[in-house]
Amino acid sequence: MENLSIKILDALFDLCDGENYVILDQEDILASYPEAQLNADELAEILESLTVEGFIDLKYADNTEYCVAMRTKGRTLIKQSREKLQHILQENADVIEGESVTSSETSDAPSAQSAPAKKPQRPRRPVISSSDSYPDSSSERYAPVSPHTEKASSRLEEYKPHETEEELEKKEKARNTRAFLAALLGALAGSLIMDLIFLVIILVKLGG
Amino acid sequence: MLNKKESALMRVIYKKTTKNKGMCLIRPVELMTGISYGIDFKAEDLEPTIKALVYDEYIEYVESDKKGDFYYCITLLKKGFAFQRSEEQRVRARRSNIITKVLLALLGAAVTIVLTRVIAPLFFK
Numbered sequence: 001m002e003n004l005s006i007k008i009l010d011a012l013f014d015l016c017d018g019e020n021y022v023i024l025d026q027e028d029i030l031a032s033y034p035e036a037q038l039n040a041d042e043l044a045e046i047l048e049s050l051t052v053e054g055f056i057d058l059k060y061a062d063n064t065e066y067c068v069a070m071r072t073k074g075r076t077l078i079k080q081s082r083e084k085l086q087h088i089l090q091e092n093a094d095v096i097e098g099e100s101v102t103s104s105e106t107s108d109a110p111s112a113q114s115a116p117a118k119k120p121q122r123p124r125r126p127v128i129s130s131s132d133s134y135p136d137s138s139s140e141r142y143a144p145v146s147p148h149t150e151k152a153s154s155r156l157e158e159y160k161p162h163e164t165e166e167e168l169e170k171k172e173k174a175r176n177t178r179a180f181l182a183a184l185l186g187a188l189a190g191s192l193i194m195d196l197i198f199l200v201i202i203l204v205k206l207g208g
Numbered sequence: 209m210l211n212k213k214e215s216a217l218m219r220v221i222y223k224k225t226t227k228n229k230g231m232c233l234i235r236p237v238e239l240m241t242g243i244s245y246g247i248d249f250k251a252e253d254l255e256p257t258i259k260a261l262v263y264d265e266y267i268e269y270v271e272s273d274k275k276g277d278f279y280y281c282i283t284l285l286k287k288g289f290a291f292q293r294s295e296e297q298r299v300r301a302r303r304s305n306i307i308t309k310v311l312l313a314l315l316g317a318a319v320t321i322v323l324t325r326v327i328a329p330l331f332f333k
Contacts, residue, residue: 021281023233023274059270059281060231067233067272067281 006081007033008046009055012070013078021059021069029066040064050074210264215295216247217257218266221282222291225267230284235277266291 011032016022026040038046040063047066051058055074060067210218220242224232236254243249249257258280261267266288270281284291 017273021270021272023272023279023281059272059283060233062228065233065274067270067279069270 005046016070023067026064213257216243225284232282233279
């Protein structure tokens with residue numbers, strides 16, 4: 001499904017009252033998603049595609065008005081995606097909070113030595129950071145290694161751009177060469193073993 | 209076969225829906241005003257009459273809402289699209305029925321005249 005369709009579906013989720021049918025003006029829909037500059041035909045097309053996919057039910061459409069109802073499938077999709085988004089935002093907020101806490105630690109460190117009376121600090125999230133494991137550079141030294149950051153970094157890794165075709169071809173070639181060499185080595189080892197066996201048999205016969 | 213009220217309502221719906229690919233958004237008031245005053249159609253007759261049209265598979269409808277206003281979103285079905293044609297056929301059949309009856313009456317009158325004026329004098333001289 002296109003990104004635009006999802007955004008329109010998201011707008012409809014807010015405009016529709018549960019799964020009841022409502023009549024919406026074109027402006028109502030476009031007002032909730034002002035970035036998209038759609039004309040009536042494009043909007044109608046998107047709504048029809050959403051109907052075909054079973055996310056909404058479009059009962060009536062002319063150039064200005066649409067009678068639509070959200071289907072369970074569409075409602076579920078939007079609910080789930082919103083929950084996911086909220087979850088990700090929450091996680092990111094935690095990570096940012098963790099980072100800000102560690103950075104404030106570093107900035108507070110010298111002043112804390114000079115000032116005898118410390119201000120009561122707010123409870124901090126546990127941040128694993130040992131001076132042995134990091135080099136001396138301050139930015140790396142105080143980098144928070146919390147489970148959240150690990151998750152976030154793994155998620156970032158998932159979003160790596162895909163490898164180019166050239167790289168894939170190179171990899172394929174290297175794999176083929178390795179397979180060929182392995183087969184050659186296997187054949188060599190096999191022939192050597194056979195030679196040894198024949199040698200042993202000949203020696204046994206000569207000795208007998 | 210639709211009764212008088214159903215036909216009247218169907219006529220209004222047909223007129224509205226055929227303007228837009230067999231669909232229309234219409235308020236109950238608009239439906240009521242479309243029905244001619246000669247037919248005794250009350251506001252409380254609207255719901256059962258629409259339902260009767262749905263049962264007879266002329267239309268299907270959903271109740272919808274537009275900024276607090278109640279609307280019917282009506283879609284014509286196959287039978288609904290054929291409504292006008294069947295109405296015309298019905299009118300034509302009724303017309304031909306009346307013509308046949310008039311002709312029969314005239315024929316009867318002619319036969320009576322012939323019997324009384326021509327044949328009867330021959331036998332009862």
